[in-house]
Amino acid sequence: MTTETSAPRVALATCSVLPDLDGDDAPLVRALGTRGVDAAPAVWDDPDVDWDAFDAVVVRSTWDYSARRDEFVAWAARVPRILNTERVLRWNTDKGYLRGLEEAGVPVIPTLWLDPARNLSSRAIHTRLPAQGDFVIKPVVSAGAKDTGRYQSGEAHSRGLAIQHAKNLLVSGREVMVQPYVTSVDTAGETGLVFVDGELSHAVRKNALLTGPHRPTRGLYQQEEMSPFTATDEQVAVAQNALAVAADAVADGDASSFLYARVDLVNGNDGGPVVIELELTEPSLFMALAPGALDRFADAIAARVRR
Template identity: 70%
Template sequence: MTSNARVALATCSVLPDLDADDRPLVDALVARGVDAAAVVWDDPSVDWSAFDLVVVRSTWDYSARRDQFLAWADSVPHLLNSADVIRWNTDKRYLRVLEEAGVPVIPTIWLDPERHLSKRAIHTRMPAFGDFVVKPVVSAGAKDTGRYQPISAESRALAIMHANELLISGRWAMIQPYVTSVDTAGETCLVFVDGEHTHAVRKNALLTGPSRPTQGLYQEEVMTPFEASEAQVEVARRALDAAAKELGTSEPLLYARVDLVTRDDGTPMVIELELTEPSLWMQFSGDAKAAERLADAIVARLA
């Protein structure tokens, strides 16, 4: 069924051969009779219609030009995850949908650039107690994201400046309380392939202070294998169910990653739902067969 099938694994020009974690997927697909190759998403010479399927992987330079990325996604005939999923998921206001569906998420204050908020108005929307985070609704890899302390006049001034710069540039901004459990327990990232939970990893804290320019595509992350609890898997599934309902689909996504943190009372809550181009951390799967599982799911969609 897959003889002569061609699959492109979309990446970015900084990683033309894919991220190291994704490279075993090429061999896994070839072993299944698929002609698979990494292809740079914004390469104008590529004929995307020549591929039977295009799988979004390490397209990690899109956030500064989301409109171009969405136009590309719309132009690709057979894209996974789909253009509709990408459009919805690349703007963090999707968290509102999860919250309305009863999925536990971090409480968020949303700042709309169209409201032309003054610095004083921004100031009044920031927490009076506890560290907090300021970031844009379109970002990746903790870029343009900073952690601030309300009791420090200098830190609060930096936070106001950060949010104001985002708004002036026409970008929505979001303010969230910093979840202190991240400092000790990190984030838990649950990976799903074809709707099934396959493995999880623990990610160390990234935010230690104000927003600063990030070298490269993203801040480096320290990951370790982790076994998710039943409660964490349940919250992750609820988030995916809410996404499916919002997107009007009953078919499982090819891949998904649900990133969770822990409330003070121990309840898991969603910090991000990654359906566009998440690292799947296949090297950390317990049985080292993550690439094979993903390859099987891709092949099934070629049948």
């Protein structure tokens, strides 16, 4: 740990596929260095890493965790001073948190939850799928749109693929989410609002990812097309409400305790913003797309490690 004469040490947790960090996060090492903080990437499941040697661990590109969520959360519980905290990561790595947001009045996409413990037959799955419009199937624990597909309710072949997709996930023991596909994504995309220390840093826009049935994804995630964006007051308000609910659940009501957060929104059927995901675990922050974003994040980390 830090002594009076040594620089604070920070581990930027990543995965073995990206041992030197994702390209968006790599500049953090230099930015923290200019602030007198010794930062280095460290692979979260590398048994040779001495986590006690760091003053803080900032979770970044740990994007292979979804297949081993329990192992990931157990690791977070062992690591001293992890940001965001293990309590936050445990809550946020299961998309069941959307239930809590909805119960608190935050607009979210309507979701049907399929439990693997019920051993649903293909016919039972069929009767639960939407009768109209496109819909999306995804596992409750997932990252980067992996194991996610878009289907057409009125097209027999597409519906058959959807049933098989859901069945495969359930048989593997994974809870499944079924959501209507929000058509505004095709034209307006998704909006991601990035927060640092509970304050809005910047916003980005993401083009539609889901164009058809689930197919195996090469790599850790599907490639995204991102661009800078200016969020509306209504979008900011919805995102702040979502963070407030999360803070009540896992941060003693203090949203500023979240070092980082990204709230992903789409336009609902009424045109208003709807939460599609609240990312408190390992979201890309797209710092290169917003002037000053890297400095804001580095300042926040440096301030925390010196507390």
